Structures are given as C-alpha cells and as structure tokens.
Amino acid sequence: MKKLKLLLPIIILFITFSACKYDFILPEEIPVIDPDNPTAEIFGFAEYVLPIFNKNDNCTSCHKTGGQLPDLTTEKAYSSLNSARYINLSSPEQSKIYTHPLPGTSTHKHKKYTAQEAAIILAWIKQGAKNN
Numbered sequence: 001m002k003k004l005k006l007l008l009p010i011i012i013l014f015i016t017f018s019a020c021k022y023d024f025i026l027p028e029e030i031p032v033i034d035p036d037n038p039t040a041e042i043f044g045f046a047e048y049v050l051p052i053f054n055k056n057d058n059c060t061s062c063h064k065t066g067g068q069l070p071d072l073t074t075e076k077a078y079s080s081l082n083s084a085r086y087i088n089l090s091s092p093e094q095s096k097i098y099t100h101p102l103p104g105t106s107t108h109k110h111k112k113y114t115a116q117e118a119a120i121i122l123a124w125i126k127q128g129a130k131n132n
C-alpha cells in the first residue's frame with residue numbers, strides 16, 4: 001500500500017504527461033522507476049543528470065563556478081550537490097535540488113525543470129545520488 005502511494009503520483013504524472021505529448025518536442029518518456037527493482041534502469045549522474053544542468057547552459061548560465069550556488073558545472077556539480085542541503089537520501093522527494101526548480105512551484109524564480117527532467121533527478125536521488 002505504501003509503495004502504491006508512492007507510485008501513484010508518478011503514474012498519474014506519466015499519464016498526464018504522455019496524454020499531451022508531442023513527439024517532436026519530447027522524444028523521450030518520463031522515466032518511471034521502482035527503487036526496489038534491482039533490474040531497473042540506472043539513471044547515472046554523468047549520463048542523465050549532468051546534461052540537464054549543462055546542455056545549452058540550461059542551469060550553468062547562472063550556476064557556474066564563482067556564480068550562484070550550487071555550482072552545477074561538470075567539474076564541480078557532484079561535490080557541490082553532495083550535501084544535506086541539496087540531497088535527502090531518506091526522503092528523496094524533499095531534496096532541494098529536486099524541489100527548488102520543480103515545475104508548478106514558485107521557490108525558484110528562474111528556470112524550472114521539465115517534468116521529465118524532474119523525474120530523472122528524483123530517480124537519480126532514489127538510486128542513491130551516486131557519482132556514477
């Protein structure tokens with residue numbers, strides 16, 4: 001039941017999102033991950049998370065070395081994020097790197113994640129927020 005509660009919002013998000021999806025804009029699906037499934041796809045930091053920050057200077061236009069914290073550049077992003085300020089492994093949904101730029105919130109006055117990016121960040125944290 002607890003697991004169902006956890007999965008339900010993800011599934012609803014997935015359905016809502018895929019219902020109005022345009023393939024030419026969003027070619028990829030929102031990942032639905034089950035942290036208890038050992039064969040689940042791994043959302044590694046280098047392959048999945050860093051590009052969200054760096055691609056087209058998405059976040060690094062401001063979150064760069066000497067700029068706004070956290071430093072999200074390739075060289076510094078992991079060490080900059082690897083603290084209780086940004087990552088909460090016991091309640092991944094409360095991690096600031098996930099909640100602050102979450103779509104539909106007003107905490108971050110700047111760029112927000114797309115639904116897919118948010119799901120990837122959350123998946124990465126649920127899988128242990130490793131430097132992988």
Ligand code: HEC
Pocket residue numbers: 052053058059060061062063068069070085096097100101107108109110111112113
């Ligand atoms: C136009 C500049 C700009 C861009 C682009 C930007 N941010 Fe920010 N970000 C800021 C500023 C300024 C703050 C501090 C004020 C605030 O919290 O809104 C901030 C705060 C944050 C914080 C909270 C920092 C803390 O220590 O409390 C996080 C997390 C964050 N941003 C993540 C991101 C992510 C992820 C992206 C890319 C999707 C991004 N930001 C894109 C300017 C930016």
